[in-house]
Amino acid sequence: MTSISGSRRLHCLIYCSRRKINSAHLDHEISEVVRSSIRNNREAAITGLLLVHEGWFLQALEGPYEPVINTYNRFLSDPRHEANRVLSAAPAERRSFGDWNMCARRIGPADDTILDALQCRRTFAPATFSAASALRLLKAVRGIQARTEVSALS
Secondary structure: OOOOOOOOOEEEEEEEEEEOOOOOOHHHHHHHHHHHHHHHHHHHOOEEEEEEEOOEEEEEEEEEHHHHHHHHHHHHOOOOEEEEEEEEEEEOOOOOOOOOOOEEEEOOHHHHHHHHHOOOOOOOOHHHOOHHHHHHHHHHHHHHHHHHHHHHHO
């Protein structure tokens, strides 16, 4: 992948993939991925959000260019995923997901209004999303996640 921004500038990469292998232990696997990602991303100054729905993964990674690309390249070599597609890769003015070195959320039935607003409830196919709609969905989920965390603390 060619350099889009200098190594010191903030970079945001949004990509999606499809789970290749069905797993009865998906929640446990995602928890393990998030735990190791938090540790690795903290060292690399990467923040982001992972969204999981109907076998799809939609993720934003943000941080210095080289660590973001290295993290994405590690993901590409994961045999559990297919249909990998970069939806957006560009310099960013500021972090959109700076509260988390990594956060994961599954969309559940209570989140149908998000999917309705993005007109993708019937067919959730992130590979067809524009960069703007993918970012809009991730930011909507960020808002829900932030409210959920505040409620849990109350």
